[in-house]
Amino acid sequence: MRNLLLFISRFKTLFLFIALEVICLFLLVRNNAFQRAAFLNSANRVTGNLYQSVDNLSNYLTLKRINDSLRKENALLRQQVESSFDCRIPLRDTVMRYSKDAGGKPVYSYVPAEVINNSTNSLSNTLTLNKGTKHGVAKDMGVMGPNGVVGIVIGTSPHFSVVMSLLHKNASISGELARHNYVGNIRWDGQDPTSVQLHDIPKHVNVQKGDTVVTSGYSSFFPPGISIGAVRKVTIDEANNFYSIDLRLLTNFRSLEYVYVADYLFRDERRKVEEKADG
């Protein structure tokens, strides 16, 4: 027993080092799982309020750009107002029938929010928004900016929420080639914050440079038809039957200021029925 104690006291720094390192790695791996937010994240009261007050300050410097982008978006929305309830995307399969069956009721409601913290330089980029559960934001809601998809909510507090950006190594959403209605999987390779990759598009599809890619509506995160990016480069991979496609993102993640959180009003119903079907 005495020898054991001597042994421990001799290497106490090493043991402490190993213990702390194990805690760190445990935390790291635990919140690395897909769509798992850290339980201590930037949506808490202290960091959230700090980011908010700094953002209030820096907003004055970008007022002109924000105004411009809001004005452009207003113009775009005005064009769509007539068709917005009777959706402008051609109905196909089962995707948009919800809106008909809902009796003209909207399928999504939107919570406007301000981006108060934003990262683009790491491999797991996140955004912090100044809206939380009190404003109706919940986990697994889609977030979009004026130019298209931004990310998915992964953590919330009463007044703030954390969003996993599309530029996150764990992010994966389904995207569709608007011209062909072929659905693929969009992921980010961690290299360039202005582009993402579209996978699983079979080689027989005629993909052209400049084709737009929109959300498919198979998932409940985003309404269908929200723009994501345009095809920048198509490479044919000899090894398998799929293209590897590089997309130029329409959203500039470095200058995001205002976003909308899309609340899918039939989320619970859909989840329930899907769970039941899975048995």
Next chain:
Amino acid sequence: MVNTLIINIVRFVGLVLFQVLVLDNLHIHQLIHPYIYPLVILLLPLVTPAWAVLFLGFALGITVDIFSDTLGLHAAACVVMAYLRTGVLSILTPKSGYDSDIKPKIGHLGFTWFITYSAILVIVHHLAFFLLEVLSFTSILLILQKILINTALSLALMILYEFVFFSRRKRR
């Protein structure tokens, strides 16, 4: 003694705030992401016991992690750095040994000493950080680029800090 404590607390808070509010918002290029906050560990008094350095490294890392939503990542890198600090300090001991009133700063031990000391530990920190960030070796070239560029930038920032908050050793 109390003075040193206050200086270190202020440095901790100040550098963490500068890191998360200024440096983390530099959207210049995807490779550029310097870290100045490890300087908190580098500048701890030489007499700080090894276990205290480890705990402080852990606390520092977790604080930065909470701000950047990467729980465990900065902490793991900081703890590695904090653990190796004692060893690096004893390797770099000057011939006459460390005097009791000496601090690990440029004004006390000289420019070359400080560069060597901080370069070794910053490389350790960045190596651990950027490797743990991907948890794989798939894009090793990109990671190496990031480590090289950001080590240089972080070191430049730390030296800048040292000259802005320059303090010479008091002659007795």
